[in-house]
Amino acid sequence: MTWQILDKQKTGFMIEAVKTAGLGNLFVPATTEARMRNLPFYRATNLYRLTNYATLPAFSLFYIGDGENYSYLNGDFDAIKFFNSEKNLILNEETVLPYLDFYLIFVKMDVGEINILGDRDQYHILEEFPEDTDVYYDSDKSAFIIQVPLYFDGSIMTATISVTKDGAVSITDTKMSMQGLHNRVNQDSTTDY
Amino acid sequence: MTEQPPNNLDKKESNDSPYSSLTGSFGHVELQSKEHFYTIKDAEPLLNKMKAMLRESENGARLLDLADENKVKFHFIKSKKLQSATTPSLDIFLAAEPDQTEPYMTQILELGGALREIEQSLMGIKIPPPDADPLERANKAHTKFLDKIAYMCKIGIDLENVYSDEVKKAIKAFGYEDLYNVQVNALGEEKAREIYFKALKEAK
Numbered sequence: 353m354t355w356q357i358l359d360k361q362k363t364g365f366m367i368e369a370v371k372t373a374g375l376g377n378l379f380v381p382a383t384t385e386a387r388m389r390n391l392p393f394y395r396a397t398n399l400y401r402l403t404n405y406a407t408l409p410a411f412s413l414f415y416i417g418d419g420e421n422y423s424y425l426n427g428d429f430d431a432i433k434f435f436n437s438e439k440n441l442i443l444n445e446e447t448v449l450p451y452l453d454f455y456l457i458f459v460k461m462d463v464g465e466i467n468i469l470g471d472r473d474q475y476h477i478l479e480e481f482p483e484d485t486d487v488y489y490d491s492d493k494s495a496f497i498i499q500v501p502l503y504f505d506g507s508i509m510t511a512t513i514s515v516t517k518d519g520a521v522s523i524t525d526t527k528m529s530m531q532g533l534h535n536r537v538n539q540d541s542t543t544d545y
Numbered sequence: 546m547t548e549q550p551p552n553n554l555d556k557k558e559s560n561d562s563p564y565s566s567l568t569g570s571f572g573h574v575e576l577q578s579k580e581h582f583y584t585i586k587d588a589e590p591l592l593n594k595m596k597a598m599l600r601e602s603e604n605g606a607r608l609l610d611l612a613d614e615n616k617v618k619f620h621f622i623k624s625k626k627l628q629s630a631t632t633p634s635l636d637i638f639l640a641a642e643p644d645q646t647e648p649y650m651t652q653i654l655e656l657g658g659a660l661r662e663i664e665q666s667l668m669g670i671k672i673p674p675p676d677a678d679p680l681e682r683a684n685k686a687h688t689k690f691l692d693k694i695a696y697m698c699k700i701g702i703d704l705e706n707v708y709s710d711e712v713k714k715a716i717k718a719f720g721y722e723d724l725y726n727v728q729v730n731a732l733g734e735e736k737a738r739e740i741y742f743k744a745l746k747e748a749k
Contacts, residue, residue, distance in 0.1 A: 376620070377632050382675060404630055406672055407662065408690040411630035411638070413622070426623035427643045460625055460642060 355401075355475075358386040362419075366400065370415060370422050378411070379404055391416070391454065393447040397435045399454075401475065414458065427460040429520070436519035445487045448496045448515050453478045455521050456502075463523070469501045469508065490514075497524075588621040591641060595648045595656055602703030604696060605653075608660035612637075617663055627651050629659040633666060650708060650715035654697045661696035665689055691741050694721055698728040720744075 358366065363386040367379045383406035388398050400415040400422060415422040416435055423431045432455065435441070443451060456466050457476055471479045486499040496515045501508060504526060512525040599605035611617075617635045624640035627649075631637050637659045639652065665671070670689055673682045698721060705712045716725045723744075727737045 375622075376636055377634060378630055378636070378638055405675075407630040408672070408686055408693065409628070411628055412626075413624070427625045428623070458625070460644075465625075 355387045355389045358388060362386065366402065366422065369417075369420065370402065370413075370424065380406075391450070393442050393451040393454070394435060395440050395442060397440060425458040427458070429459050432459060432519065438517070441517075441519055443496060443515065443517060443519070445489065445496070448487060448498065449481050449485065449500075450478075451519065452498060452500070452513060452515060452521060453481075455515075455519070459521070461523075464505060466511075466523070467503045469503060588641070591621070591645060591648060592619055595639075595653055598648060598653050598704075598708075599656055599660075599700070601707050602657070602700045604699045604703055605657050605660075608657060608664060608696075611664055611667070612660055615663070615667060617660075627655060629655045631659050631662040631666065633671075635663060635666070637663065650704075650711045651718055653704070654701055654712075654715055654719070657700040658693045658697045661693050662689075665692065687741070687745070691737060694724055694741075695728060695737060697721065698725045701725060702728055 360381065363384060364381045366386045367381060367384060371379070379402055383404060385403045385405060387401045387403075391397060391399050394416075396418050397416050398418070400417055402413050402415070404411040414425045416425060416432065417423060423434050425431050441451075453468055454477075456468065468478055469482050473479055482501050484501060488497055489495075490497050493514065494517060498513045498515065499510060500513065501510050503509075504511070507528065509526045509528060511523050514522050514524050596609060600609055615635055617637060620636060620638050621641045622638055623643045625642065626640055628640045629638060637656075639656060639659065641652065670685070670692075672686045672689060675682075697719070698716070701712045701716050702725075716722055723740045724737055727733070727740060
């Protein structure tokens with residue numbers, strides 16, 4: 353999935369559209385870049401990044417939107433829930449994983465920072481999902497159930513996560529990943545004593 | 546004290562639904578009723594705690610006094626990512642978690658860095674506009690950034706007596722350990738530049 357740099361005109365429109373009382377002149381067209389990438393789990397909603405290059409390091413804010421209306425990803429689920437209509441959100445066994453990654457990046461979880469294991473791009477988005485990931489749809493719960501290895505609280509865990517059709521995410525179980533522990537022991541065992 | 550937002554209060558981000566059928570319990574009416582989509586409500590206590598901690602540093606206190614004299618305005622933006630930005634109109638934007646009540650040491654150093662950026666701006670040290678000579682622009686930008694990091698490290702050194710490991714962890718989280726040691730051991734600006742540009746090269 354690649355990012356597309358918006359031209360000056362579209363960047364200007366976006367700055368105007370997201371400029372609220374709280375933002376003032378944080379983003380001005382001359383020193384701001386806007387980028388966009390598609391999200392496989394939305395029909396008509398993309399991910400946007402506004403970056404102010406006049407400050408160092410560069411200052412970025414992320415939004416989702418349709419090119420005219422934008423929602424700032426402020427860490428609350430509300431910002432995403434707004435776009436999770438039945439007509440717009442496409443959740444299936446393929447798209448639910450990128451959705452989960454997106455959710456964990458942009459929504460603050462009550463339990464703290466959680467990340468699916470794997471290499472990430474410069475925007476912190478997962479490039480490839482772990483092989484030992486299991487996804488199925490539980491019709492009784494009307495939710496996708498995902499078992500996936502992740503980092504949580506400095507440890508590698510295997511979590512069972514539920515994603516409902518409207519995009520609500522809840523972690524139903526976590527356990528220490530023996531495979532992760534095994535790999536760590538093997539790496540540490542190279543030390544000579 | 547957190548200042549009132551700098552521009553037109555009536556100009557809100559459009560949260561109109563792009564889908565006419567998108568209503569229900571989370572329809573756009575509910576979103577529009579949110580007072581501040583970006584800013585943290587009741588951020589003043591958090592800002593005061595941050596300022597009080599920063600004031601325990603001699604360098605930090607000087608920068609805070611400078612901010613007071615120049616009526617610098619502070620704004621918090623809800624974000625999971627630690628970052629800050631300053632504007633020519635002397636605004637400082639700081640990131641904080643939506644429900645955060647206690648400051649992190651990384652935020653104290655970030656605030657110190659942002660205040661130094663304000664001081665740079667007051668001294669006329671600015672990143673040239675995008676259409677300026679690219680080499681001159683890059684040189685000024687890196688010089689400015691390195692100076693900001695140096696100040697964050699100086700503030701860290703001041704605060705180490707009080708907060709010890711917390712400061713070291715914060716410096717490590719920023720990845721500034723080598724530059725911090727330059728300041729601790731007074732190895733000079735040349736050494737700092739050498740480390741900075743080496744790190745920059747390795748990052749590419």
